[in-house]
Amino acid sequence: MKDNKPKVKSISYAKWGYIFIIPFFLVYFIFTFYPQVLTFYNSFFENFRDGLTQIGPRFVGFDNYKALLTPSDSGTIDILKYFGNTIIMWIMGAVPQFVIALLLAVFFTNTRLNIKGQGIMKTVIYMPNLIMASAFSMLFYTLFSNVGPIKPLLVQTGIIDQSFDFFFTTISVRGLVATLNFLMWFGNTTILLMAGIQAIDESLFESARLDGASSTRVFFNITMPLLKPIFVYTFITSMIGGLQMFDVPSVLTNAKGTPNRTVMTVIMYLNNYLGGSNNYGMAGAISVILFIVTAILSIIVFKTIDRDKG
């Protein structure tokens, strides 16, 4: 009998798996990995245009990094200030974004509430994300500008005074940036979190309810723990997106980060180096620093939220 055993012990389907993921890796290497390596490489060179004259590329070692990390006349390291701006604006938008998205996701998935018209609501909350960020920002700029409709309204009701300028006040510009990012992204987050909640076994909710658990209790002891992998994923992607914030603050402040550069984000800073002189060296160095900071923050977030896993 033993002799009759087939020569091939088992059919291996694994090779098909590898074949099917080849396209992804090809695209990844050409469009992501290679440019990334190139960015690192470029950051060690002096390479820009002065008018129409190309200067460099000339190897300068860590000079670009030194220039970025040297304090300015007033003693501040600019790039840290811009990281601070970016993170503050991201948090201002992300906190309401996650609170509202979690609430909505729980309401929509709750079988007892059984909310009607979910399809329409999901479409509506997702809608702002479909509009181009720059168009959306332009709309808000027009609404809140000195000749827009909002200002006279608030002046008449006595909330602000005539000299108040939305785009020359740090808190109002940051607030607008955060609001816009919140409006654009909470729908997306809601839908991701809903998918996460729906993946949780419904019987768990049912048995909890039968045992007399309150909604709050169900949320904190069943929904949240089981939702955690998805929650961490959305949180980290939102953070990475937040650190790369560019279009909204750039359009609202005309790329200047007014007032006193307090709305200047890291990518706007990078873009200043690219526009005008095509400064690949400095822009590359900023990208590398951003990459390192993003990696560190992601690891911290991952470790903190996922701490009690084991």
Add this chain to the structure above:
Amino acid sequence: MKMKKFISAVLVATMVLSMMLTGCGDGGSAKKGEGEIFHIMAWNVEFKGFFETYFAEKHDDGEFYVGDAKVKWTIVPNEGGAYQDALDRALLNQENASEEERVDMFLAEADYIAKYVQSDSTMDVTKIGVTDFSNTYKYTVEAASDEKGVVKGVSFQCCPAGLVYRRSIALDVLGTDNPAEVQSKLDSWEKFNEVAALCKAKGYYMTASDGETYRTFSNNKTEAWVDADGNLVIDSAIQAWMDQSEMFRDNGYTILCDVWAEEKQPQMLDTGKTLCFFGPAWYYNFCMGNAMDTCKGDWGLCEGPQSYFWGGTWLLAATGCDNTKAVADTMNAFINNDEIVEKLVSEQSQFVNNQKINEKFASDPTYGNEFLGGQNDTALFVELAKNIKFQNTSKYDQLCNEGIQLYWREYLKGKVTKEQALENFRKYIKEKYPNVNTDK
């Protein structure tokens, strides 16, 4: 199975072939006489309008043509250096660009014309048939010439600038709306500031933007923004403007906004409460367009406290251009074709780059600008044009001019200290122009 393989083989073959063919196509048609597309780059539609009205022919397909070449425009706004960035990219890619993309002619402003004229990206226009500059203003030719005196383009306008005032407010505040009398009350900055106080007392603004007088000061600089050694220089004229704008803010003589801001627009309409605007002919013909509809005739023009010029649109021939005839014809038409140039004055109220025509209108008692209540603006500009010197310019001027006004406004609005405002300005210039030394 065989059939499938065959089909996929055919598909791959078609893909490869079509790629090869398109590749060849581009290479083959690159150089042969005049190109089919006359590609022009610009930052706004001012010249496009004149070009289409007086020069290019409209064919049945609704497109404009010069000779057999179809005209294609690429328009990118000036602000923040966006136009220069787009132009640089296009000019540095001329050799590899397709017929569609290859730039034949582009427009440049006084703030950055030096950058292009001093480079190899522009070509000698005398070699393509633009040779007669006898009627043009000398500074327009100098501005378009490199260090060796090679002329790279022409300007279709001459831009001496003056002070545009609202007649009704002048009558109320100064008791006269006669240009000569108004000028006598505004012919120095001291008198100008005194009149500002009178305006304020009657509830008017002197100017509608803190940047309104900027060009008058900046055009009278004694040094370029960036000196020969590459150092950023804040000239005493710029300092004078900063001091004046600060004083205007303290006294409420002006509105704190950019010279192109929307807040300023209502001041140009019939409800406006502002006495003075500063600019050349293109300013009130093109930029004050809305005022034409609501308060035409309520305006007067005089020299103002200091003579200056502002802007101007030069047409430059791009190296690698394959429509040299169309480029030369366009340039010649807008400086030497009497019929077109006269219409630019009589129909568009331009101050053209042709001394003969300008003088003809200046001495014509029947000619007057409707917008200025029938005043003969050309007569005044002919005098002012004599003072223009194209000097103290650098290729960094546009963003220096934009940047200082913006960062200074943060100080005027009380958001930063003077030192912070200037430090932010220096940072901005350093980011944009790594070669400029911005240290104090």
